[in-house]
Amino acid sequence: MTGTAARAAAPAIHPLPQFAAGPVGVVLVVQALVLSLLSGRYGFHRDELYFLAAGKRLDWGYVDQPPVTPLLARAGAAMFGDSPAGVRALATVAALATVLLVALVARELGGGRSAQTLAAGAAALSAFVLVVGHMLGTATFDLLVWVAIGLLALRLLRTGDGRWWLAIGAVAGVGLANKWLVLLLLSALGIAVLITGPRHVFRSAWLPAGILVAAVLAAPVVWWQARHGWPLLTVAGGISEDDGAENRILFVPLQLVYLSPVLVPVWIAGMVRLWRDPRLRWARALVVAYFVVCVELLVLGGKPYYSIPLLVLLMAAGAEPTVRWLARGRRAARRALAGALVVLGAAMSLVVALPVLPPDGLNPVLAMNKEQGEQVGWPEFTATVAAVWRQIPEPRRATAVILTRNYGQAGAIERYGTDLGLPRPYSGHMSYADWGPPPDSHTGPVVLVGATTMAGVADCRVAAEHDNGLGLDNDEQGTVVTVCGVLTRPWSELWPQLRHFY
Structure with missing residues (x-):
């Protein structure tokens, strides 16, 4: 035209x-x-x-x-x-x-x-x-x-x-x-x-x-x-x-x-x-x-x-x-x-x-906007993980790994964990899977955040359950933190099975 x-x-x-x-x-x-x-x-x-x-x-x-x-x-x-x-x-x-x-x-x-x-x-x-x-x-x-x-x-x-x-x-x-x-x-x-x-x-x-x-x-x-x-x-x-x-x-x-x-x-x-x-x-x-x-x-x-x-x-x-x-x-x-x-x-x-x-007054709001609750309690959550980490004998921490269920948990530990003596966290969730796996030399113990067991590890016990102290029913309230023993298979072999998108 x-x-x-x-x-x-x-x-x-x-x-x-x-x-x-x-x-x-x-x-x-x-x-x-x-x-x-x-x-x-x-x-x-x-x-x-x-x-x-x-x-x-x-x-x-x-x-x-x-x-x-x-x-x-x-x-x-x-x-x-x-x-x-x-x-x-x-x-x-x-x-x-x-x-x-x-x-x-x-x-x-x-x-x-x-x-x-x-x-x-x-x-x-x-x-x-x-x-x-x-x-x-x-x-x-x-x-x-x-x-x-x-x-x-x-x-x-x-x-x-x-x-x-x-x-x-x-x-x-x-x-x-x-x-x-x-x-x-x-x-x-x-x-x-x-x-x-x-x-x-x-x-x-x-x-x-x-x-x-x-x-x-x-x-x-x-x-x-x-x-x-x-x-x-x-x-x-x-x-x-x-x-x-x-x-x-x-x-x-x-x-x-x-x-x-x-x-x-x-x-x-x-x-x-x-x-x-x-x-x-x-x-x-x-x-x-x-x-x-x-x-x-x-x-x-x-x-x-x-x-x-x-x-x-x-x-x-x-x-x-x-x-x-x-x-x-x-x-x-x-x-x-x-x-x-x-x-x-x-x-x-x-x-x-x-x-x-x-x-502590957010619970009624979460039904309309759950994202408010996801902005509360991450330093305290990281402190819960740190308390479990300290249960691992110090000589064994050099080969220990923190593995989280989701990217929010991993992001919180990465952001707040350094001041609490925590190492870099790993996760199979979303792009965190691309930033792993842990070195095969890290043979355990494994701190599982948000899970009670995992393929490739043995002797798991729940060591803590997170409480934000506010009675706030957000996604991480009640999250379990588990300590497992040594790996039975290397991380390089386990990692493809641990990737998840949801």
Whole structure:
């Protein structure tokens, strides 16, 4: 299609409202203060401990993730300190960037000053954004990537300017180096545009250039996975097999609560607006893309939160009609109701997502966000293992090994164990399996963390059971620590049997 024909097929381009820099800036300042002030409470999450361990062993990939998040964990620790607050500084930056982009999405869809501010505030106070903004994780940067691609795609669809394919390709390539879920978004947007239009954007010569940019950026990560037998797909298949039925059952209910029940009317209003407003016909693909992703996840058995970034975009679309609703009719009553809902929703999100409660009061929260509990008690857990380690006669410790059941346990011992006299831990879980095995000269004893026996060792006895002292029912509460005698087979022979992904 010629440039003239493409412009003729594109929607009419109207000037965008002025960006609400002042009020959106206030939202960002408050968001930064809240996340920063609370980032040091509790402690590291098990995943953060794993990312720190992976960051010490930088590679183009790991069995369960691409390299960006471990790289950022290492960078955060180096720049801001090897502490929860230091590592999470970059998560805070990513959350701020996400909220800023949400405001820009509202503007892209014609939202004025009030709509942009509402979109930014709703995103900043939503439970999902608070959770991923508080902790450093793959989902933190995946959310930013999805929102960025959503904004760029809207800009492409609104203007018809094919050069935006280059920016989409660049963000997608970086996103693939963090988490492969971005492929769901790209496929869903592609299908949605084919269904709703404007289809002429696919005839742009810039599309293959954007694909090339994404491919070049993602090539080292894909090559690493190919060389290692595509372990990331093995892990994804395991998630579907183990949790697929539960994910499908809970999918719809969790769509209603992950952001906040209070925000459901806002993103529904966004869907209705994009579908009915003839001035936004070009943006209908965003609605269809959400449902396509939902179908993909239901088929694959993926986790329900994978689709939430698209709800964030739809929430931005719903900001303008929400502002109009507040300005109609009985304004005082509507604004009083909205204010009460904002206070209720904010309180719910803060308690569920952030470490505002004392650790011993977290049990009721774990049903809604178990990740809070996974940030408590790791130094004490390591002390439990250290107490068992000291039961081994000192002359025998030179050939002894600590073997953990999961990467969180290994990451905690690696992070806190040195000060307690513990050696490097080993584990067959995820990429820790690639960082082993112990030397064959280490013939025992073996301290098993999270197991009572293991093939290849004899004379096992349970030496301790971990108690976090808070009555907190997190994943490691009640974990057994076992001491076994000498190995009956060398580690090099045992190790392939000890690798596990779940």
